[in-house]
Amino acid sequence: MLTWLVFTPTIGAAAVAVLPRGRAAAARWLGWLASLAVLILAVRLFQAFVPGSGEMQFVVRRPWVPLVGIEYALGVDGISLLLVMLTAVIFPIALLSSWGAIAEKVREFTVAMLLLETAVLGTFLSLDLVLFYVFWEAVLVPMYFLIGIWGGPQRTYAANKFILYTMAASVLMLVAIIALYLAAAPAGARTFDLLRLQEAALPEGLAPWLFAAFTLAFAVKVPLWPLHTWLPDAHVEAPTAGSVILAALLLKMGTYGFLRFSLGLFPQVAVDAAPLLLALAVVGVIYGGIVSWAQPDLKRLVAFSSVSHLGLVTLGIFALTTEALQGALLQMINHGISTGGLFLIVGVLYDRLHTRAIADYGGVAALMPRFAAIFTIVMLSSAALPSTNGFVGEFLILLGTFRRSPPLAALAASGAIFSVIYLLWAYQKVMQGPVVAKTPERLVEVDAREVLVFLPLLALIFWIGLYPSPLLRRSEASVRAVVQRVERRAQGELWLHPVTASAPGGTAGGILPAKAR
Amino acid sequence: MSLAIDLRAVLPEMLVAALAMAVLLWDALAGARGRRVLAPVTVLGLAAAAASVLWVGLRPPAFAGAYLRDAATQLLQGIALLSAALATLLSADYLRRADLERGEYYALLLFACLGAMVMAAAGDLIVLFLGLETLSIPLYVLAAFRRGNVRSQEAGMKYFLLGSFSTAFFLYGVALLYGASGSTGLAALAQATAAGMTPLLGIGVALLSIGLAFKAALVPFHAWAPDVYEGAPLPVTAYMAVVAKVGAFAAVLRAFPLALPGLAGQWMVVLAVLAMATMVLGNLVALVQRSMKRLLAYSSIAHAGYLLIGVAAGTAEGAWAMVFYLVAYLFMTLGAFSVVLLLQRAGEEADLIEEYAGLGGRAPWLAAAMAVFMVSLAGLPPTGGFIGKFYLFSAALGAGQPALALVGVLTSVVSVYYYLRVPYLMFAGRDVGGMEVVRAPGVRAVLVTAVAAVILLGVLPGALTQAVHPLVDLFGAR
Numbered sequence: 005m006l007t008w009l010v011f012t013p014t015i016g017a018a019a020v021a022v023l024p025r026g027r028a029a030a031a032r033w034l035g036w037l038a039s040l041a042v043l044i045l046a047v048r049l050f051q052a053f054v055p056g057s058g059e060m061q062f063v064v065r066r067p068w069v070p071l072v073g074i075e076y077a078l079g080v081d082g083i084s085l086l087l088v089m090l091t092a093v094i095f096p097i098a099l100l101s102s103w104g105a106i107a108e109k110v111r112e113f114t115v116a117m118l119l120l121e122t123a124v125l126g127t128f129l130s131l132d133l134v135l136f137y138v139f140w141e142a143v144l145v146p147m148y149f150l151i152g153i154w155g156g157p158q159r160t161y162a163a164n165k166f167i168l169y170t171m172a173a174s175v176l177m178l179v180a181i182i183a184l185y186l187a188a189a190p191a192g193a194r195t196f197d198l199l200r201l202q203e204a205a206l207p208e209g210l211a212p213w214l215f216a217a218f219t220l221a222f223a224v225k226v227p228l229w230p231l232h233t234w235l236p237d238a239h240v241e242a243p244t245a246g247s248v249i250l251a252a253l254l255l256k257m258g259t260y261g262f263l264r265f266s267l268g269l270f271p272q273v274a275v276d277a278a279p280l281l282l283a284l285a286v287v288g289v290i291y292g293g294i295v296s297w298a299q300p301d302l303k304r305l306v307a308f309s310s311v312s313h314l315g316l317v318t319l320g321i322f323a324l325t326t327e328a329l330q331g332a333l334l335q336m337i338n339h340g341i342s343t344g345g346l347f348l349i350v351g352v353l354y355d356r357l358h359t360r361a362i363a364d365y366g367g368v369a370a371l372m373p374r375f376a377a378i379f380t381i382v383m384l385s386s387a388a389l390p391s392t393n394g395f396v397g398e399f400l401i402l403l404g405t406f407r408r409s410p411p412l413a414a415l416a417a418s419g420a421i422f423s424v425i426y427l428l429w430a431y432q433k434v435m436q437g438p439v440v441a442k443t444p445e446r447l448v449e450v451d452a453r454e455v456l457v458f459l460p461l462l463a464l465i466f467w468i469g470l471y472p473s474p475l476l477r478r479s480e481a482s483v484r485a486v487v488q489r490v491e492r493r494a495q496g497e498l499w500l501h502p503v504t505a506s507a508p509g510g511t512a513g514g515i516l517p518a519k520a521r
Numbered sequence: 522m523s524l525a526i527d528l529r530a531v532l533p534e535m536l537v538a539a540l541a542m543a544v545l546l547w548d549a550l551a552g553a554r555g556r557r558v559l560a561p562v563t564v565l566g567l568a569a570a571a572a573s574v575l576w577v578g579l580r581p582p583a584f585a586g587a588y589l590r591d592a593a594t595q596l597l598q599g600i601a602l603l604s605a606a607l608a609t610l611l612s613a614d615y616l617r618r619a620d621l622e623r624g625e626y627y628a629l630l631l632f633a634c635l636g637a638m639v640m641a642a643a644g645d646l647i648v649l650f651l652g653l654e655t656l657s658i659p660l661y662v663l664a665a666f667r668r669g670n671v672r673s674q675e676a677g678m679k680y681f682l683l684g685s686f687s688t689a690f691f692l693y694g695v696a697l698l699y700g701a702s703g704s705t706g707l708a709a710l711a712q713a714t715a716a717g718m719t720p721l722l723g724i725g726v727a728l729l730s731i732g733l734a735f736k737a738a739l740v741p742f743h744a745w746a747p748d749v750y751e752g753a754p755l756p757v758t759a760y761m762a763v764v765a766k767v768g769a770f771a772a773v774l775r776a777f778p779l780a781l782p783g784l785a786g787q788w789m790v791v792l793a794v795l796a797m798a799t800m801v802l803g804n805l806v807a808l809v810q811r812s813m814k815r816l817l818a819y820s821s822i823a824h825a826g827y828l829l830i831g832v833a834a835g836t837a838e839g840a841w842a843m844v845f846y847l848v849a850y851l852f853m854t855l856g857a858f859s860v861v862l863l864l865q866r867a868g869e870e871a872d873l874i875e876e877y878a879g880l881g882g883r884a885p886w887l888a889a890a891m892a893v894f895m896v897s898l899a900g901l902p903p904t905g906g907f908i909g910k911f912y913l914f915s916a917a918l919g920a921g922q923p924a925l926a927l928v929g930v931l932t933s934v935v936s937v938y939y940y941l942r943v944p945y946l947m948f949a950g951r952d953v954g955g956m957e958v959v960r961a962p963g964v965r966a967v968l969v970t971a972v973a974a975v976i977l978l979g980v981l982p983g984a985l986t987q988a989v990h991p992l993v994d995l996f997g998a999r
Contacts, residue, residue, distance in 0.1 A: 025885070069983045071990055072912075112885065112948065134911070138902040145896055148941060153949040163945070167937055175930035182915045182926070 005052075006062050006078040009045045009088070010125045013038055013095075017118035020111055028110035032103055035114035039096040039121060046092035053085055055478045058485030060131065060199070068135070073185070073194040077131035082482030083263055083333060084128045086475055087256055090340045091128065093460060094252045095121045098245040101348050101457045105244055105355055106154055113154060117245065120146040124253050128260060133181045133196040137174075143254065144171060147246065155241040162241035169234040173224035180217035183210070184269070202268055202489070215273040219266045219281070225258030228281070228318055229288035232311045239307035240360075244351030247303070251310050251347055252340035259314065259336050262321045263329070267486055271493040278322045285322065286415045288315030293422025297429065302353070303360045305430055306346045309386065312419050313339045319416055320401035324490055328404020329483045330476060335397030337475070338385070338468065342394055345382035345461045349375075352454060353434070356446050362433050366440035371447040376435055378450070378458045383431050385465040387424045393468035530583035530590050533573045533598060534638055540566035541631035548624020556622050560613035560963065563627045567606040567634070574598050586706050587645035592991035593779075596844050597641035597771040600851060601764060605634035607855050607967050608760035611862055614961035615756050618868075621666060629659035629666075630760060637768035640775075646695045646705040646729075649772055653691065653736065656768045657684050660761055664753040676752025683735070683745045691732025697725030707780040714783040726788060729776060730795075737769035737825045740799040750818035755870050758814060759858035762821040763851050766828065770847060773832050774840060779995060785835050792833035793925050799826030800932040807939050812872050813861055816939065817854070820898060823936060824850055830913045830929055834920035837996035841989040842916045846909035848985060849897065849978050853906055856971030857894040860887055862964045866956050874943060878950025884958050890972050892944035897975045899940040900933040905978025912986075 016038025020031050053061060060079030068076040080088065099117055106113050123146065126139030144167050152163030185196055188204035195201065206214070224231045235255075239247050267274050292312025299305040317339065320332025352375065353368070354360055369376035381392070388394035398420060406413035441447060450458075468475065528535070543566075544559055580590040608630060616622035636656025643649035661684060665677020699705050701721040702713030714722060731742065738746040750758045777788050803823030810816040828850070831843025864871035864880070864887075871877070881888035897906035910933065917925040978985060 021889075067983075069908075069986050071983070071986050072915075109882075109948070112881070138907070141902050141907070145892075145901055145941075149945070149948065152945050159949075160945075164938060167941065168934060171937055172931070172934045175934055176927075178911070179914065179918065179923070179926050179930055182911075182918050183923075185915070186919055 006064050006129055010122055012042050013118040013121040017115045020114045023111055031111040031114045035118055036096060036099045038118055039099050043092040043096055046089055050089055053478055056481050058481040074134045074196050075132045076135060078129045079131045080129055082479035086337050086479055087128045087260055088125060090337050091124050091253055094340060094344055097457055098248045101351060102245040116146040116149050127257050131198050133198060137178055137181060150246040151238055151242045154243040159241045162237040165234050166238040170224055174221040176217040177221035180214045184214055211270050211273050215270040222258040222261035226255055226314045226318060228284050229291050236304055236307045240303045244347060247347040248344045252344035255314055256336045259317050267490055271490040278324060281322045282319060282412060285315045285318035286412055289416050289419035293419050297426040300362055301360050302362050303350045306350060310343055316401055316416060316419060319405055323405040323408040325404040325407055326484055326487050327400050329487060331397050331400025331404055333479055335401060338393040338397045341461050341464050342382055342386040346386060348457060349379050357441055362430060365434040366437045368447055369435040371444060372449050375450045381462055381465060383427045387427045388420055391469045393465050396472050527583055529577055530580055530588055532577050533570045534635060536570040536573055537631055537635045541628040545624045545628040559624060559627050560609050563609045564606050567602050571599060571602045582644055586708055587648050589642050589644040591995055593995060594642040596989060597767060598638045600847055601634050601637040601767045604763040604851050605630060610963040610967045611759055611859055612756035613963045615862060629663050633659040633764055637764050640768040641771040643775055644707050650695060663757045664749055667754050672752035676749045679745055680749045687732050687735030690728045694725045694728030697721055701725055710780050714781055718784055718787060733769055733772050736765055738822050739795050739825050740802045743822045746822055747815050747818040751814045755862055759855055762854050770828055777832055778835050778840060789833055789835050792829055793922055796826045796829035796833050796925060797928045800928055804932040804935045811874055813874050814872055817857060827913055830917050830925050834916040834922060836916060836920045837993040838919050839916035841992040842912035844989045845912055845985055849905035849909040852971045852974040853894045853897040855967060859964050859968040860891045863958055863961060864956055865959050871956060876953060876956055878946045879952025880956060881948035882952055888944060888947040890968055891947060893972050893975055895940040895944050899937045903979040905975045908979055908982040
């Protein structure tokens with residue numbers, strides 16, 4: 005099942021690739037249908053997934069290079085399930101949104117997108133470190149071409165910066181993966197299996213280095229301040245669909261890596277390093293907020309808001325409490341929906357006036373009322389207004405962080421305020437006031453296809469905002485397992501609150517997980 | 522060990538030599554009309570030789586230990602034969618277009634292959650030297666094969682002068698090692714050096730290394746490579762980039778981990794330094810190249826550095842990782858050359874990288890194939906280049922040489938920039954026109970084979986890993 009899920013897009017890509025030249029419409033439809041097929045598989049996976057277990061499910065294991073101990077191993081738990089769902093939802097949306105914007109080399113574009121989907125899904129589902137790395141790196145190549153070929157005026161620079169920056173960090177992870185394998189080998193485990201390596205005892209002194217290498221690779225991807233400088237360029241230059249994928253999914257690969265590998269493999273070191281990472285995360289939250297506010301370019305504004313939001317997610321992860329982790333996971337999904345949505349909104353505007361400068365817009369709401377409603381909802385979701393999805397995640401993160409350190413929570417909460425400020429400010433400048441555009445007749449209302457692009461996002465915004473428990477119920481046990489592992493390894497650390505000792509299943513009916521005693 | 526002559530031990534070599542002479546004779550007897558069959562006959566003959574390598578199998582050392590037929594021989598001879606066969610397919614169309622198709626071209630190509638095969642089987646420094654010369658001299662001539670072209674003549678001359686110079690180093694090293702150990706046999710050398718280092722041995726090994734480093738184009742002995750690569754006819758460049766590496770690395774493998782384990786402490790450091798210098802310089806200089814041939818020249822220098830990691834590790838893992846990477850390198854390099862060979866500009870070789878811009882619009886499959894090769898050369902998954910580098914870096918870490926692995930991965934990042942630039946320009950650049958895709962069935966066949974092999978090695982590396990693994994036995998037997 006998981007194999008089908010991962011490789012359905014590849015099959016789709018192959019089918020699109022052999023289409024005769026010039027059949028742009030066929031390529032679009034075929035690509036879209038392939039991504040819909042993935043969505044159907046993902047929904048079935050979601051339904052079949054058994055909540056309440058922190059174990060990997062639907063595990064597929066085949067020897068890949070048995071001589072070296074590399075396995076083809078896929079599996080899904082509550083954490084990866086949500087990210088797989090997000091991936092499966094975002095790709096059809098991104099493909100559909102590009103039907104208007106991508107007019108050239110449609111076939112190549114569709115192939116790149118579908119290969120990217122395989123790589124992203126594989127990254128989230130791999131249980132073998134080498135397999136994970138293969139997918140992790142395989143993401144870079146299609147993204148490089150997406151930015152470089154269909155991007156904006158500075159696309160060459162942005163594509164190179166993107167691939168060099170992120171690859172420089174991830175090759176160190178490759179060295180760390182090998183070192184981990186070799187270090188665990190004397191203990192009898194010649195394996196790259198994540199689950200077995202989690203149990204391996206590492207030699208004294210090695211773990212911090214390995215943790216640093218893994219975490220650096222993920223921190224660049226997230227991106228954690230001060231490693232974020234590749235992000236604005238990549239985002240701004242990428243085509244809309246590329247920005248959506250980048251924000252909604254690629255950045256999540258970083259935070260997913262934190263959860264799965266940094267915490268999973270090196271819990272003890274993670275506890276020691278948490279203060280540093282928390283500090284960087286909070287700086288990122290505030291810095292991202294302030295810098296967003298100062299952007300004259302709408303797309304750049306959204307890009308920097310990602311730095312802020314992902315800082316919050318990182319905060320939730322390294323606060324190391326169940327609530328905060330749950331919140332972080334949920335916020336990963338939320339950010340995918342709301343920031344993906346914001347990039348789509350920028351794309352809609354850009355398709356009409358071919359400018360991203362905030363100053364070039366004004367009074368759009370009067371010309372495009374339906375669009376204004378969409379923008380409002382997505383913006384409020386990104387600003388974490390109660391009853392939207394953003395609120396639930398942010399609230400859980402701040403709650404969990406508060407129990408870890410009240411001052412940190414207070415600082416991070418200020419990030420929430422910034423996000424309200426810059427989003428409302430941008431909304432006001434773009435949508436309200438007098439019409440500034442020189443060619444207002446080109447600001448035509450969103451058509452049916454564009455509405456269809458946004459509808460699933462709007463539905464998810466309210467669904468998660470009002471009734472998040474199907475997601476929380478499925479992820480809870482896995483999140484709890486992560487926290488338990490960290491606690492077990494880090495016993496004696498005073499600041500870790502014994503959250504997980506409370507009754508299991510506490511979140512089944514409501515938003516809040518088991519309350520601390 | 523006996524002096525009895527068992528010619529079966531050299532059957533593949535005899536086949537290749539006979540084939541070379543037959544090709545030469547055929548051209549003299551059949552004349553211009555018979556030339557069309559030269560390439561197919563060469564390929565078939567090479568296939569027969571490859572079959573004979575398998576048929577002969579593993580044997581005890583022959584000719585008083587001077588000739589070995591072990592797992593390393595088998596693998597490296599197979600690689601040499603494969604590269605010769607693919608190079609033949611690459612050459613035929615080009616030679617016809619340039620009106621260069623002669624029997625001696627194929628004969629020289631086969632003799633060079635023979636040289637690499639002899640190096641792969643050498644159990645004695647003298648045999649190694651014979652192989653080295655048999656490999657080098659045909660390559661000098663091939664580099665100058667476009668007699669009317671000044672650049673080609675210059676390439677041949679330069680290669681010849683610097684090559685003979687380095688051969689002298691090699692030979693002097695052999696003489697000193699003979700003086701130090703009383704024998705030129707590698708096995709005897711291993712025994713003599715088990716006791717440790719003496720000044721005579723040290724100088725001998727150093728001179729030997731210089732000779733081999735020149736052949737493998739390791740920094741700082743690489744200066745000849747870009748000029749020779751640029752001047753030589755394109756299929757010759759492709760062949761040279763692969764077969765010279767096969768020979769040189771076969772020799773390095775024989776000479777260092779297998780013959781001089783006693784001195785591992787010394788040569789491991791030297792080779793590690795050479796490898797790091799090669800990776801750094803090769804990749805950095807490649808960044809600024811505008812000519813496709815020079816880019817591939819520096820790329821092959823950089824890859825010599827990666828290959829050397831496997832030897833510098835000094836372990837069995839390093840050895841089989843190197844051979845695995847050699848196979849991946851063969852396919853991705855010949856693949857990249859086949860793309861270049863399928864293009865021409867006003868009847869000339871398509872050399873400027875900028876002129877590749879926009880080809881993706883007219884020849885999307887060609888551009889896609891180039892993307893596969895470049896992604897593999899850059900060491901990104903899911904390609905053979907990635908798996909090979911993964912093995913090499915694992916070997917370096919396993920041998921306690923993290924610096925080698927770190928330099929290796931970081932220079933790979935650098936290489937991404939210049940490698941991906943090529944397919945990027947092909948897809949994204951504006952079509953400048955003037956570039957035409959030529960019809961060349963042989964080259965196309967190589968292209969398809971190489972794409973399939975590069976991806977297969979990346980997706981299902983198990984089979985080749987299994988195949989190169991017997992090299993471990995050579996280390997265990999010691």
